[in-house]
Amino acid sequence: MESVYRAERAVSPASGAVRWVVVESRTYALHLEATGYLASLRARGCSPNTERVYAGRLALYLNYCRTQRLDWSRPGFTGLSLLQQWLVETPLPPRTDRLAVQPVRCRSQQTANAVMTVVGEFLRFGAARGQVPPETVELLAQPKLLRFAPPGYDVGERGQFRQVRAAAFRFKTVQPGFEDLSPSQIRSMIASRPRARDRFLIALLACTGLRIGEALGLHREDLHLLASSRLAGCGIEGPHVHVRRRPGNPNRALAKSRFPRTVPVTAELVALYTDYQYERDRVPQALAEPMVFVNLFRSMRGRPMAYANTKEMFDRLARTVGHACRPHMLRHAAATRWLREGVDRDVVQRLLGHVSPLSMEVYRTVDDTELRAAVEHVALLQGQR
Structure with a gap:
């Protein structure tokens, strides 16, 4: 056409x-x-x-x-x-102009x-x-x-x-579900990256459940990683990250939610950020840049990291570790881990920045271990009877 x-x-x-x-x-x-x-x-x-x-x-x-x-x-x-x-x-159309035969897509x-x-x-x-x-x-x-009404929908008394x-014009599709990442896979992803910036980005997404747009839109002033941030005018105790929507970011990264929130972080993530700071300080062009994630290894050094750079990094990561790796999979893994460990759904909703509780329905997945534990538990009860 x-x-x-x-x-x-x-x-x-x-x-x-x-x-x-x-x-x-x-x-x-x-x-x-x-x-x-x-x-x-x-x-x-x-x-x-x-x-x-x-x-x-x-x-x-x-x-x-x-x-x-x-x-x-x-x-x-x-x-x-x-x-x-x-x-x-x-x-x-073909993905590239190469002469190699490509499958029809x-x-x-x-x-x-x-x-x-x-x-x-x-x-x-x-x-x-x-x-x-x-x-x-x-x-x-x-x-x-x-x-079958969706959860929370009021069908009325009658x-x-x-x-x-x-x-009217919509295919009936099969729900593909969400691909999850296990803790061991996430650790392998972090360990496989030779650069401190990439290790920190992966760990940040896995620890906080941030969307990739929220992570790329972070400013250095949003990271409060000390035990107390009162000197910075913040009364929230413990290391944490502020997520804010800023339409004017030069890399066009934008937080989806219009409501600001804070997400606590772990001491391990603070240590990874320290490594990244040491790596970043060796690039003079990045010293004055207020954005957290910047280009350090190619042209346009010191400029904010864009969506395209991030996708390229995750594509290389997937080839290295041998399984699918996408930023939103880390968000899903964080939400699943919190729910599986018994964190209240309202707390998880607040951490993820969802306005509606219905958005939480997609995150609670059941793994094979839980299925087997349920069957063996029922079998044990029947045997006791």
Whole structure:
């Protein structure tokens, strides 16, 4: 499919602010409706990474409509249905330009659902501004009866709230679950890294359960690692980390939660930070940088560490240790460890920075050891009887 529209990163010459827009490939003319929707995400305080991903999905939708000769504001039921199938059946371009034969890749149903969600939000945004007819929005949802209500959902005394509106264009996918990391795997990950910065980053995520955006957005003033921080104007006792949302970080790292929180840390993590400080102090360009995680070993030394650098580091780590390693797996491992050790769910929710208690449902996983212990415990009771 020829890409008529594409997502572009725009930088303001006056303020240096980064924006994402959708442009026509040849003339670089803005697609005003799509760019307006992206501006609304920015106004709502969404992450720049969310804006970037949504821009790419909007360009994909507009290119599909252009190829199929559809009016993007009036795709119709058939057009949206064919888009849903087209997303999972159309091969993706090769990852590189190498001549080696590569397997054919297609989007997963989960990815197609994510694209359809963005398309639906975009059309609803346009309908609220008179750019999309109401009959288009009516196609996006259909009635659904909740046979099994989610935890915390009130169906009403007579079940009158079981009838809801659900997305009409959405694949029924199997819940993939969360990949976990054992304590021994985490220790192996830390030990395999030759650089103190990387060891500290891995240990920080595993100890605190921070999101990667929260970790990369930390400033040095956020680390209170002494027994008492009263001299710094902080009354919280013991070593801890402050997590704050700062939209102006130069690496565009952004904490997801708008509510600040503090997370206690261990003495072992403080020791790893000391090693990292010694390593960092040997790079003159990093001395005045307020961000905690900075580039030390390549070009742009002293500049804040970005998402791309972090992904590259975790990809190398996965090849070294021989299993999947992603930052969010360390967050999941921390939450699972706390719950498994009997920490109150409200405390874990506060540590993770979740606003809703429903967000905690995904973290409590049961491992093989617990399953075997349960079966053997019941067998022992039966034998005693």
